[in-house]
Amino acid sequence: MRSAACDRETELLEALQSSRWPAGCDDALRSHVDACGECKDLVELSLALLQDHRALIQEARVPSSAIVWWRAQMRSRREAAEQVTQPITLIQGLAAACAAGLLVAAAGYYNPAFQRALGWAISTIASFTASESPSVTVEPLALGIQAAIAVAIVVAPVALYFTLHEEK
Numbered sequence: 001m002r003s004a005a006c007d008r009e010t011e012l013l014e015a016l017q018s019s020r021w022p023a024g025c026d027d028a029l030r031s032h033v034d035a036c037g038e039c040k041d042l043v044e045l046s047l048a049l050l051q052d053h054r055a056l057i058q059e060a061r062v063p064s065s066a067i068v069w070w071r072a073q074m075r076s077r078r079e080a081a082e083q084v085t086q087p088i089t090l091i092q093g094l095a096a097a098c099a100a101g102l103l104v105a106a107a108g109y110y111n112p113a114f115q116r117a118l119g120w121a122i123s124t125i126a127s128f129t130a131s132e133s134p135s136v137t138v139e140p141l142a143l144g145i146q147a148a149i150a151v152a153i154v155v156a157p158v159a160l161y162f163t164l165h166e167e168k
Contacts, residue, residue, distance in 0.1 A: 008032050012039050016046045086164075093163030097156035104155075105148030118143065 006012075011029060015021045021043065022030055033039045108114040122143060 006036055006038050008036070009039060009042065012042060013046075016043070016050075019050075021047075089163055090160070093160040094156065096163070097152055097159040100155050100159065101148050101152030104151050105144055108147070109144045 008029060012021070012033065015025050015029065018024075033043055109118075118140060122140060125143070
């Protein structure tokens, strides 16, 4: 904030803010404003802004109290409904993510191309595990379930984001 260039500027600002200008001020302040260019500019600008402010207040359309009350009631009901449906939306998102994971796992398990890829993955995993521990065996169904769980872990946060994302 800039410092006051004129000694009487703060006094003039107080008079303008309290609507005492020019009738409620002493003659010395009025004669100072006539002589000081900065104070004269401040008065002109302030009076123009005050005039616009008064005009806007006169033109403002204030709604009736019944409309304000009705809007407040509608807003509180809408907010309460959103708050109540949040857990339901969360469960729906989780269910959708689980269903998507199971659908992908089931469709992939019965698809011949997926079967070949699964066979390759099983043989690759078996070759790695056989070299470390010969007693480890990998079941295709267990690997399919693990893949479904991995897909659900990836899909669930994305589904929850889109489910719970509020549009504004």
